[in-house]
Amino acid sequence: MNDDQPTGNPWVKSLLVWGGIFLALLMVVSMFGSRGDVGQAIRYSDFRAKVAEGTVAEVQVGQDRIVGKYKNGDSFSTVPIPNDTSLPQLLQEHDVSYAGRAPEEPNLLLYILVQALPFILILGIAFFALRQVQKGGGSGAMGFGKSKAKMLTERSGRVTFDDVAGIDEAREELQEIVEFLRDPGRFSKLGGQIPKGALLVGSPGTGKTLLARAIAGEAGVPFFTISGSDFVEMFVGVGASRVRDMFEQAKKNAPCIVFIDEIDAVGRHRGHGLGNSNDEREQTLNQLLVEMDGFEANEGIIIIAATNRPDVLDPALLRPGRFDRQVVVPVPDIEGREKILAVHMKKVPLAPDVIPRVIARGTPGFSGADLANLVNEAALLAARRNKRLVAMQEFEDAKDKVMMGAERRSMVMTEEEKKMTAYHEAGHAIVSVNEPASDPIHKATIIPRGRALGMVMRLPERDSYSYHRDKMLANLSVAMGGRVAEEIIFGHDKVSSGASSDIQYATGLARNMVTKWGMSDKLGPLQYEEQQEGYLGMGGSNRTMASDETNKLIDSEIRLLVDTAHKRATEILQTQSEKLEQLARALLEYETLTGDEIKQLMETGELDRPEEPRGPARTNPVNGSSIPKAGKRFSGGPAPQGA
Template sequence: MNSNVKSVIFWAVIICVVALIFVVVRKGNNKADAQVTFSDFMKQVEDNRIKSVQITGTDVRGIYREDGSGLKTVIPANYPALFDVLQKKGVNTEVKETGSNGILSLVFQMAPFILLLGFWIFMMRQMQSGGNKALSFGKSRARLHSSQQKKVTFKDVAGVEEAKEELQEIIEFLREPQKFQKLGGRIPKGVLLVGSPGTGKTLLARAIAGEANVPFFSISGSDFVEMFVGVGASRVRDLFEQGKKNAPCIIFIDEIDAVGRHRGAGLGGGHDEREQTLNQLLVEMDGFESNEGVILVAATNRPDVLDPALLRPGRFDRRVVVGRPDVKGREQILKVHTKKIPLSDDVELSVIARGCPGFAGADLANLVNEAALIAARQNRKVVSMVDFEVAKDKVMMGVERRSMFITEEEKRHTAYHEAGHALVGALLPDSDPVHKVSIIPRGMALGVTMYLPTQDRNDINVLQCEAQIATAMAGRVADETFLGLKTAGASNDIERATDLARRMVCEWGMSKLGPLSFGKKDEQIFLGREIAQHRDYSEATAISIDGEVRGMVQQGYETATKLITENREAVIRIAEALLEREILDGNEVRMLIAGESLPAARPNSNNKSNNSDGQTQPVLRSENGIRPNPNPNPSPA
């Protein structure tokens, strides 16, 4: 109702402005009437020069017969003979009442003052109101979630059971504070959700809003920063004032690293706008005045750049790590995302979950969506296991580039290159099992050999690292052994092998130099990433490091050479099968190595192309080890 009244007032003001402009323009276009005395007016009537007259009270306006110009005069209050004189001379006479014209004239006279008063009231109300309105720079842009909105509950969140338990306890604090306060406990003031992108931090916050029967304010960290000085601090004050009025309540700040970065870093100095905003946030969370009943929940994927004063107990009492889900968590997430999708009987979510190690919740949601789109493009009413396999290949290896023209010679190069990767990966006991080999161009790669571990890996040992280096070098060895030349297709393999060997030496202490770390990283917090690396070792040590790295890569090269030489016929069988079928799965690769014949190829629209050359599946270093990259962006192999 309040918004409707505002709309009516707004349009009324607009109409008055338009009417005033119309009257002013109309008056400007009319010719100015000549002011004459009453005696001159009567003389002109006697001379028969007046054509028509309009009488309004004591005001008289007349029009001349000659040129149609106007005149005006004022008659005495008591002059009853005027009308008789005008009638006698044949003057067209019109008499108007004074009431309506006087009111209209008064309205037009007062209109400018009314408009100025209305404009002043409008601007004052805008300065006092929040939201995106004019001059509301200092007001918080937090959105209050009402109970009527569509709710997300903890039933919609899967794969992060420990985080859910921590946050459910926060909700119990708000529902029954006496239960904890009677033992001397106090409600936590802040909860920081930390995790990789796509793990479900914001979804957990939405679930808190759906579960807690208290007001829930949500805002992004970037909403505090504005081009005007002091706006961020003002918005923080206004946000917590709203929270105090609605206590007990929850305030959620997404991507808090936008305003919570380490102070004293960067180009702004002590008067940096971001620092003033952070200072105000620190004071509001735990300053001189208490904020009882206001719980701050924040999310970030960069906890390393946050200011230490923001992370201390009393401000953020709890840090909840939202990690990547394990195989059981991935299966539960798939169940949540496939709840409204019709699945065929052959779909086994546990098998899909085992085939997606390293996938976060967002990756799994994207996988389910891609499978549904693939089934819809083929006009099917249910999503089958084949759709999930095709979607998984698309997400993990990239989109097939079937329109790309590849010569037969390049296709042959790619087949032998990928056959070398597949053979060494299948024979080394410490290597991840081969999952699929393809010579169809995908993404930026001309061919892909994909490995999937049998179980989730949280760490990596030296034997597994050496196996990965040997597997990476197998493509180059196959090029030299079967083609007699070196190609640029091994560039990404060499880069990965060298980087892994250097990390084994400089970070993980897996070399003859001992358990030492070489090279201190220089992180510029203002820029948000490491941009340099200090050499905290001597030149002689640098030479030793280079020698160790070279030795590890060379050892992997020799291991791959030995395996490929001893299993030359197996490599040829794998390459020829790739040239015929273009895609081989792990079981088919192992059958070819064992010398067995492959069963007849199943009809598959994905196995017809003229594509080539390749590289192995890229890997990423996570916090706990190496994992397959669910979204690789490989360079041309």
């Protein structure tokens, strides 16, 4: 074992020290409190009997104690009865040598020690507790002003830039900081100065914290990590004290890197609070601004911060000299998703049919965290199915679970509810197929998933970075397709609440088109709503910047867009009523259809696929794959009675 490593708990060591002090005090008390060798204590009646027997040699008689010795040399002591005048005569009759015993003087030191011992113990315990609190990182009353920053030392599980994929531009910008720390002369000889700070900006799960860990693994310099919320306390001035303490620690270890996660917790705009309610946060921010770039320069300290809310940060925090670089960490494109999948798949035994490119193509909009979760879910599914390798089927099932939620096959639905759900989802699918600007259908199902009774999942063919008007109008029509199908098949009075989420989506999309994106001919390309923070910066809402008459016009334009989409969906479904019947009956038969199967059914009116197993699926004992039942052809014919 390494001799430099601590060999015990510091709490145990402190307790042993104080226990030793306590025992030493007891020894001192016992030493000063000793009254000499007084021998065995006996009763006074026994003492008189011993004298009468002639076994007592000599005694010393005092007012409160008689001490003596037997003829065999043993000592004894007893407490006399007051005013016993017969004792001297008894001693003389039996030839016992006796003398008087002077009263003992009180020991002043003993008295002081005995009286002070409880207070010494109380003070010792209090000092011990406060000392431990101060050592514990400032969690108690004596350590409020101590920084909670922790130095990251990853001896195992070290993360490097090789573990970061899909965000090449962000990685390159941060690699330059690492290179500067390794070889500052290469840049300084041309007049370049080391950046003082870098702000990582991106959606949740895109890899901001992972990038910071990679910098820690690559730089080879001390790396302190802290959360923005660790600065803010209920007492004014504590946050500023913690900022000062953090930079003092960093100066002692310069050159070093300080990583502040979720900096928006302390770096929000100043002046948004009411009265003095935000003094603590603003004082903390002011101290952070001064420490980063104030009167005294902090050479060799690089601040790296991460946030997904750059819009709420104070402008003084974002200026050059504090955060010289704002590194955007975006959601990865298809190339990035493929690289991220390759990183996470290294730890998973894959079957030969797994193609990361295909999975990446079917996961648009997934962040790095989403893809890591996808690989993990696929591995869990394979383990649940007792497979040795994770196959493509597990990845497809995991993707459906992540996108649409877990299947709720235990949920019991009546035949009427299943029929309505089938026509509802068929309505969405038919409108989507007939809208050229709509994304292709990935899968349609009437199996309850998550909070939905059924779902039509559409996926774009490629990554898109802008949202066009024709696609928005197509999405509005697709959203109305389920409600329109219910109206056509079951009638106005039998329309269900299943379209509530569709209506909510359509209303929100239409409102954004009118108030934010300038897609109303009557209102023109103006913004009528803006995002604002809620009370004291908590939450957020949309604030309308328009007069009452303009608000009425906004409402009428939103209504016009949704009504137009409703009419468009009605026209499509009325002209495609036969295909609506076919698709609904196919969903009732198979419960889940892929996009290719829906396309085949729309083009040929028939569908060839293995029969969906009813009950537990049979598995191949060799490789664990499912064995389909005999193939079955679905042919669209006359609609069943009552459909």
